[in-house]
Amino acid sequence: xxxxxxxxxxxxxxxxxxxxxxxxxxxxxxxxxxxxxxxxxxxxxxxxxxxxxxxxxxxxxxxxxxxxxxxxxxxxxxxxxxxxxxxxxxxxxxxxxxxxxxxxxxxxxxxxxxxxxxxxxxxxxxxxxxxxxxxxxxxxxxxxxxxxxxxxxxxxxxxxxxxxxxxxxxxxxxxxxxxxxxxxxxxxxxxxxxxxxxxxxxxxxxxxxxxxxxxxxxxxxxxxxxxxxxxxxxxxxxxxxxxxxxxxxxxxxxxxxxxxxxxxxxxxxxxxxxxxxxxxxxxxxxxxxxxxxxxxxxxxxxxxxxxxxxxxxxxxxxxxxxxxxxxxxxxxxxxxxxxxxxxxxxxxxxxxxxxxxxxxxxxxxxxxxxxxxxxxxxxxxxxxxxxxxxxxxxxxxxxxxxxxxxxxxxxxxxxxxxxxxxxxxxxxxxxxxxxxxxxxxxxxxxxxxxxxxxxxxxxxxxxxxxxxxxxxxxxxxxxxxxxxxxxxxxxxxxxxxxxxxxxxxxxxxxxxxxxxxxxxxxxxxxxxxxxxxxxxxxxxxxxxxxxxxxxxxxxxxxxxxxxxxxxxxxxxxxxxxxxxxxxxxxxxxxxxxxxxxxxxxxxxxxxxxxxxxxxxxxxxxxxxxxxxxxxxxxxxxxxxxxxxxxxxxxxxxxxxxxxxxxxxxxxxxxxxxxxxxxxxxxxxxxxxxxxxxxxxxxxxxxxxxxxxxxxxxxxxxxxxxxxxxxxxxxxxxxxxxxxxxxxxxxxxxxxxxxxxxxxxxxxxxxxxxxxxxxxxxxxxxxxxxxxxxxxxxxxxxxxxxxxxxxxxxxxxxxxxxxxxxxxxxxxxxxxxxxxxxxxxxxxxxxxxxxxxxxxxxxx
Numbered sequence: 080x081x082x083x084x085x086x087x088x089x090x091x092x093x094x095x096x097x098x099x100x101x102x103x104x105x106x107x108x109x110x111x112x113x114x115x116x117x118x119x120x121x122x123x124x125x126x127x128x129x130x131x132x133x134x135x136x137x138x139x140x141x142x143x144x145x146x147x148x149x150x151x152x153x154x155x156x157x158x159x160x161x162x163x164x165x166x167x168x169x170x171x172x173x174x175x176x177x178x179x180x181x182x183x184x185x186x187x188x189x190x191x192x193x194x195x196x197x198x199x200x201x202x203x204x205x206x207x208x209x210x211x212x213x214x215x216x217x218x219x220x221x222x223x224x225x226x227x228x229x230x231x232x233x234x235x236x237x238x239x240x241x242x243x244x245x246x247x248x249x250x251x252x253x254x255x256x257x258x259x260x261x262x263x264x265x266x267x268x269x270x271x272x273x274x275x276x277x278x279x280x281x282x283x284x285x286x287x288x289x290x291x292x293x294x295x296x297x298x299x300x301x302x303x304x305x306x307x308x309x310x311x312x313x314x315x316x317x318x319x320x321x322x323x324x325x326x327x328x329x330x331x332x333x334x335x336x337x338x339x340x341x342x343x344x345x346x347x348x349x350x351x352x353x354x355x356x357x358x359x360x361x362x363x364x365x366x367x368x369x370x371x372x373x374x375x376x377x378x379x380x381x382x383x384x385x386x387x388x389x390x391x392x393x394x395x396x397x398x399x400x401x402x403x404x405x406x407x408x409x410x411x412x413x414x415x416x417x418x419x420x421x422x423x424x425x426x427x428x429x430x431x432x433x434x435x436x437x438x439x440x441x442x443x444x445x446x447x448x449x450x451x452x453x454x455x456x457x458x459x460x461x462x463x464x465x466x467x468x469x470x471x472x473x474x475x476x477x478x479x480x481x482x483x484x485x486x487x488x489x490x491x492x493x494x495x496x497x498x499x500x501x502x503x504x505x506x507x508x509x510x511x512x513x514x515x516x517x518x519x520x521x522x523x524x525x526x527x528x529x530x531x532x533x534x535x536x537x538x539x540x541x542x543x544x545x546x547x548x549x550x551x552x553x554x555x556x557x558x559x560x561x562x563x564x565x566x567x568x569x570x571x572x573x574x575x576x577x578x579x580x581x582x583x584x585x586x587x588x589x590x591x592x593x594x595x596x597x598x599x600x601x602x603x604x605x606x607x608x609x610x611x612x613x614x615x616x617x618x619x620x621x622x623x624x625x626x627x628x629x630x631x632x633x634x635x636x637x638x639x640x641x642x643x644x645x646x647x648x649x650x651x652x653x654x655x656x657x658x659x660x661x662x663x664x665x666x667x668x669x670x671x672x673x674x675x676x677x678x679x680x681x682x683x684x685x686x687x688x689x690x691x692x693x694x695x696x697x698x699x700x701x702x703x704x705x706x707x708x709x710x711x712x713x714x715x716x717x718x719x720x721x722x723x724x725x726x727x728x729x730x731x732x733x734x735x736x737x738x739x740x741x742x743x744x745x746x747x748x749x750x751x752x753x754x755x756x757x758x759x760x761x762x763x764x765x766x767x768x769x770x771x772x773x774x775x776x777x778x779x780x781x782x783x784x785x786x787x788x789x790x791x792x793x794x795x796x797x798x799x800x801x802x803x804x805x806x807x808x809x810x811x812x813x814x815x816x817x818x819x820x821x822x823x824x825x826x827x828x829x830x831x832x833x834x835x836x837x838x839x840x841x842x843x844x845x846x847x848x849x850x851x852x853x854x855x856x857x858x859x860x861x862x863x864x865x866x867x868x869x870x871x872x873x874x875x876x877x878x879x880x881x882x883x884x885x886x887x888x889x890x891x892x893x894x895x896x897x898x899x900x901x902x903x904x905x906x907x908x909x910x911x912x913x914x915x916x917x918x919x920x921x922x923x924x925x926x927x928x929x930x931x932x933x934x935x936x937x938x
Contacts, residue, residue, distance in 0.1 A: 095404075096120055096123075096124035096125055096239065096243065097242055097243070097246065097404075098404055099124065100117055100120055100243060100250075101246065103116045103117060103120065103250070104246060104249060104250035104253060107250070108254070108257070109254070110251065111144075113250050113251070113254065114132050114144050114247070117130075117145075117243070117246070117247055117250070118130040118132060118145050118146055118147035118148075119147040121224060122147045125224070125226075125236075125239065126227075127148060127224050128148055128202065128204055128227050129149045129150070129152055129153075129224070129225040130147050130148055130222070130223070130224045130225075131143055131146035131147070131150070131153060131222075132145045132146070132212065132220050132222050132223075132247070133220060133221050133223065134219065134220040135159075139159050140157060140158070140159055140160075141159070141171060148225075149202045149203075151202075152198060152225075156195075156198070158171050159172055160172050160175045160176065165194055166194065168192075168194070169183075169191060169192050169194065169195060170182070170183045170191075170192065170207060170223075171209045171221050171223055174209035174210065174221055175218070175221055178218050179211065180208065180209065180210045180211070180237070180240070180241060180244070181208070181209045182206070182208045182209075182232045182237065183206055183207045183209075184229060184230050184232065185205065185206060185229040185230060186204060186205065186206070186207070186229075187229075188229075192207075202225075203227050204226070204227065205226055205227050205229040205231065206225075206229050206230065206231050206232060207223065207224065208223070208224050208232055208237075208240055209221050209222070209223050210222045210224075210240055210241065210244035212244055212247050212248050213248045214248060215252065215255065219251070222240075222243070222244050222247060224240060234438075234446075234472075235472060238396055238397065242396055253381065257381070260381070275294065276294060276376050277291070277294045277297070277298045277299075277374070277376075278290075278292040278294065278295055278372070278373070278374060278375075279291045279292075279295050279373045279375070280371070280373070281312060281370065281371050281373060282368060282369070283329065283368075283369040283371065285311070286311055286312045286326070287309065287310070287311055287312075288311075289308065289370070291307050295375060298345075298347075298375055298377050299348060299353070300351070301348055306348060312325065312326075321343065321344055324343075325343065328340055328359070329359065332359035332360070332371050333361055333369055333371065336360075337358070337359065337360055338358070338359050339358040340356070340357050342354050342355075343356070343357050352379075353377060353379045354378050354379050354381075354382040355375040355376055355378060355379075356375075356376045356378050357374065357375050357376075358373070358374045359371045359372070359374075360372045360374075395454075395469040395471075397447055397450055397469070398451050398454030398455075399451075399454065400454045400457075400458065400468055400469045400475075401467070401468040401469075402468060402470075403470055403471070405468060406466075406470070409466050409468075409478065410478060410533070410534075413478050414522055414530065414533075416480060417522055422482060422483060423482040423483065423488070423521055423522070423524075424478065424480055424521070424522040424523075425479035425482055425491075425520075425521055425522075426477075426478060426519070426520045426522065426534060426536075426537045427477040427478075427479060427495075427517055427518070427519050427537060427555070428474065428475075428476050428517065428518045428519075428534065428538050428540075428541045429474065429475040429477065429499075429515055429516070429517045429541075430473060430474050430515065430541055430545065431449075431473035431499070432513070432515055432516055432545075432548070433511075433512065433513050434446065434449065434450075434473040434513055435473075437449055437505075441505055441507065441509065445505045445506060445507070445511070448503070448505065449505075449511050449513060450469070452503050453475070453498075453499055454467070454475070456498040456501070457475065457477070457495070457498065457499075460495075460498045461479075461491070461494075462479075462491070464481050465477060465478065465479050465491075466478040466480075476537070479491055485557075488519070489553075492554075495515075495517075496515065499515050500512070500514060514554070516544045516545045516548065517541060517544060517555035517556070518536075518537045518538060518539065518540025518542065518543070518555065518558060519537060519540055519555055519557050519558065520533050520534075520536035520540060520557075520558040521557070521558070536558040537558060539558060540555075540556045540557060540559075541556070543562050544556035544562060547562045547620075550564040550567070551563065551564055564620070567619075568605075569602065569610075569615045570619055570620075570623055572602055572603070572604060572605070573602065573615075573626070573630075577602050578600065578602060578630055578634070579600075579601040579602065579603055579801065580599070580600065580601070580631055580635060580638070580801075581599045581601050581799040581800055581801055582598055582599070582635075582638070582651075582799060582800060582802065583596060583599060583792060583797065583798065583799040584792075584796060585597065585652075585770065585790055585791070585792045585796075586790070586796045586815055587789060587790060588784050588787075588815075589789055591814065591816040591817075592815070593649070593797075593813070594649065594650065595649050595790075596649055596651055597652045597654075597792065598631050598632070598634070598635040598651055598653045598654075599612075602615050621656070624656040624658055624659065625659040627656075628654065628655045628656055629659075629671060631653055631654075632668075632671055632682075633671050635653055636651070636671070636672070636675035636677045638802050638805075639651055639677050639681070640675065640676050640677060641806075642805075642809070643676075645806065645809075645810075649681075650680075650681040650682070651681065651682060651683070652682075652683035652684070652685050652713060652734075653683070653684055654685045654687075654715065655685065655686060657687060660686075660698065660701045660702075661701075664704075665701065665704035665705060668684075668708060672708060678709070679708050679709030679710045680710075682710045683710070683711040683712070683733070683734060684705060685713045685736065686712065686713070686714055686715060687715050698730075699730070699731075702730060702731050703731055706731045711733040712730075712731060712732050712733050712734070713732065713733065713734035713735065713736055714727065714732050714734070714735045714736065715736045716738040716739075717735045717736060717737050717758065727765060727767075733767055733768065734768040734769070735762055735767055735768075735770070736769075736771075736772055737755065737770070737771050738772075741754060742771055742772060742773035742775075742779060742783065742793070743773040743775055745779050746778060746779065746824065749824070749827060749914055752786065752827075752831050755783065756786060756831065756832070756835065759786065759788060768789070768790060769788060769790065770790040770791075771783050771788045771790065771791055771792065772792045772793055773792075773793050774791045774792060774793030774795040775793050775794045776794075777795055777821070778822045778825070778921075779795060780793075780795040781819055781821045781824060782820075782824050782827070784817070784819045784820075784825070785819050785828040785829045785832065786828050786832055797813075818867075820868070821868075822868070822920075823914075824917045826865065826917075827910060827913040827914055827917065830910055830913060831910070833860075833861065834883075837887065838899075841890075845891055848891060850888045853884055853887060853888045853891065854888035855884070856877075856881040856883070856884040856885075859880070859884065861880060862877070862880060865877065870916075874916075875912060876909070876912050876913065879905070879908055879909040880909060882905045882908070882909070883905050883909050886901055886902045886905045887902055890902055
C-alpha cells in the first residue's frame with residue numbers, strides 16, 4: 080500500500096511540475112525569466128538538487144543561462160561539447176553531440192563522469208540527466224538535472240524530464256513567435272502599407288465589408304477582394320456564437336472609439352479555422368456613416384501551440400489518455416453530477432498483472448506498446464458517459480457514471496476484464512497476455528466528499544484484491560467489503576474437522592525424562608491420507624494460517640489436560656505464523672488459554688526466526704503483550720537468518736530452538752559442533768533455554784548430550800505421534816539415562832568441549848594448572864572413555880591423545896609465540912583420528928560397546 084501511495088504522490092508532483100511549466104510558458108514574456116522559472120519548478124516539484132540550462136559558446140564551452148538549487152556546484156565548472164577533451168566526456172557533452180537524452184544512473188559507478196565525481200559527492204548528487212533543448216527545430220542548449228538518489232531515473236521520470244525539455248523548447252518557440260508578432264505590429268503602425276497585418280473596413284450598422292488589403296485576403300483564404308468586399312461579416316465568420324461576440328465588440332469600439340480582442344476564430348473560405356488578434360478603430364467619416372478600421376494579426380500558430388501545451392498538461396504523453404491533473408478536474412465534476420442526478424459514481428483503480436515481465440523480457444518499447452493498446456481499448460470500449468485516465472506506470476483509473484446498481488457495475492467490470500485480457504501481439508510476433516486487479520470505491524457510499532479520499536479508498540481496495548490473486552472470485556474488490564474468495568479442498572477440509580495434532584516429545588537431558596511436547600499440525604484428506612505442513616500450508620491463506628495456529632493450540636491444551644489426569648504433566652510448544660501477530664492476537668490467545676485449565680507458563684509459542692515480523696517495531700509490543708499473559712516465547716529455526724539473531728537481546732524470548740539443519744547434518748559436517756557450542760554459550764549468556772531439534776540418530780544424540788545441551792528433540796528421541804500413541808509411549812516410562820559418551824562421535828564432541836575449556840583456563844590463569852599432571856594423559860577422562868568404548872590399547876588414538884597432553888604441558892612449561900599453533904596441530908590430528916575411527920565403525924568395520932537409546936514408537 081505504501082508503495083502505491085508513494086507512486087501516486089510522485090505522479091501528482093510531476094503533474095504539478097508540468098502544469099506549472101505550462102503556466103510559466105503561457106505568461107512569461109522574456110527568455111531569462113522563462114528559463115529561470117522552469118529550473119526553479121523542476122527543483123521544487125521533481126525533488127532535484129540542481130537544474131540548469133547551458134548553451135555552448137564559440138569555443139564549445141557551456142555557459143550557464145539559468146539555474147536553480149545548488150548553484151554553487153557550477154562555480155568554476157568547465158564542461159565542453161568536444162569529445163576530444165576530458166571536459167567533454169560527461170553526459171552534457173554526449174547529449175549535445177548525440178542530440179538525445181543521456182542518463183547518468185550513478186556518479187560513483189560511471190567512469191565517464193570521474194572528472195566531476197568528487198564535486199558531485201560534495202553536493203550530495205547521486206544521479207544526473209542531460210536533455211537537449213531545441214529552438215526552431217535546431218539544437219540550442221542542454222537541460223541538466225541532478226538528483227540526490229542513485230538509479231532514480233525510471234521510465235516515468237525519464238518521460239517527465241523529456242516532457243519538461245520539450246516544454247522549454249515550446250516556451251522558446253512561443254517567445255520567438257510573440258516577438259515576431261510584436262515586431263510585425265510595431266512595423267505596421269509605422270508603415271501600414273507593409274501589409275504585415277490584415278486590414279478591413281466594415282460599415283455599420285449593416286456590418287458590410289467595404290475594403291480589405293492583400294494580407295486580409297491571405298488570412299481568410301480569399302483569391303480576390305471581391306470574395307469579401309460587399310459581403311456581411313456573418314458570412315465570413317460562419318459561427319453564430321463568435322459572430323455575436325464580435326458584434327458586441329464592434330458596439331464597444333463604436334462607443335469607446337477603440338478596442339482589442341485576442342484569439343478571435345474565423346473560418347477561412349476553404350473551411351479551415353484561423354485565429355487572429357484584432358484591434359478596431361472607429362472612423363468618423365464626413366458622410367455620417369459609422370465605420371470601423373479592423374487590424375487582424377494571424378495568431379493561428381500561437382493558438383495551436385497554446386492548445387498543444389494545454390493538451391500536454393492534461394494528457395498522458397504515452398497513451399494520450401487524460402492524466403492525473405485531468406482526472407482531478409473530472410472527478411469533482413462527476414461527483415457533482417452524481418449528487419444532482421442521484422446516481423452512483425464508481426471510482427475504479429486498475430493495476431495490470433503480468434505487465435512487468437513484458438518490460439523485463441521484451442523491453443520498454445514492447446511495454447509502451449502494451450500500455451498504448453490497453454489505453455485505446457479502454458477509451459473505445461467503455462460507455463460514452465465513462466471516463467478513463469492513466470495515473471502512470473501500469474495504473475489506470477475509471478469513472479463509471481450513471482450506474483443504478485451493483486449489478487450494472489459488475490457488467491461493466493466484466494467487459495473491462497475481457498478487453499484487457501485479450502492477447503496483444505508484440506513487435507517480435509510474441510503475444511503478451513495481461514491480467515488485472517482493481518479496487519472500486521462507490522460514491523456517495525465512500526463516506527467522503529473529498530476526491531482524493533475516494534482515490535485512496537479505491538487504492539486500498541486494489542491492494543486487498545492483489546493480496547488475494549490466488550483465491551479471489553473476481554479481479555475487483557469493493558472498498559469496505561471483504562474480498563470474495565474461493566475455498567480450495569484444503570481449506571474446506573481444515574474447516575470441516577480434517578485437522579490432526581501430532582506431538583513430538585522433548586527430552587530433558589539432565590533429568591533424563593520427557594518434559595514437553597511440540598504440537599504439530601497434520602491434515603487428513605478425503606481419502607484418509609495424512610498431509611504434512613509442506614503439502615498444505617502453501618494452499619491456505621494468511622487468515623487460514625492464523626486460524627490453524629488457534630485450532631492447534633486449543634486442541635493441544637485439551638490434550639495436555641488429559642495427560643495431567645493420567646499423571647503425565649508436560650508443557651507444550653505451538654508454532655504460530657508471524658502473520659498472526661496483529662492487534663487481535665493477544666485477546667485471542669487470552670480467550671483460548673482462559674477456556675482451558677492449563678497454566679500459561681506451560682505454553683510456549685514458537686516464532687520463526689527468519690520472519691520479517693521480528694524486523695517491525697510493532698513486534699515488540701505484541702510479544703510483550705503475550706508475555707503479560709504468562710506465556711513463554713521461543714524463537715524457532717535460529718541460525719537460518721542472521722538479522723533476528725542479532726536482535727535476540729532486544730526480544731522478550733524465553734527459549735531458542737536451533738535450526739535442525741545444523742544438527743541433522745552433524746555427522747557429515749562435524750565442524751558445525753563449534754557453532755552449536757557458540758549458540759549454547761549465547762543461550763547461557765542471555766539466560767534462555769536452548770532446544771536442539773533434528774536429533775535423528777543415536778550418535779548425534781550422544782554428541783549433543785556430551786556438549787551439555789539440556790533439551791533434545793528429534794527422531795532419535797521419538798517421532799511425532801497422535802495423542803493415543805503418545806499416551807502409550809509415556810505409559811512405558813522410557814528411560815534415557817546413559818553414561819556419555821556412548822560413541823566415537825561423542826568422544827569427538829567431548830574433545831571439542833574439553834580443549835575449549837582447557838584453553839580458556841590456560842589463557843585466563845595458567846598457574847592453576849599442574850603441567851606434570853597434565854602431561855599424563857592416563858589421568859584424563861578421555862583416556863578412560865576410549866577404554867570403556869572398547870578401543871584397543873594399541874590404537875593410534877591413544878598415542879595421539881598422549882601427544883595432545885604433551886604439547887599442552889610443554890607450552891605451559893616453556894611458553895612460545897607459536898605454541899598454540901603447535902598444540903592446535905596435534906589436537907587437529909587427534910580429532911581427525913576420532914572422526915576416521917567413527918566413520919570406520921559406522922561402516923561396520925569396528926564394533927563399539929555403545930548403549931542404545933530405547934526404540935522410538937512406530938509412526
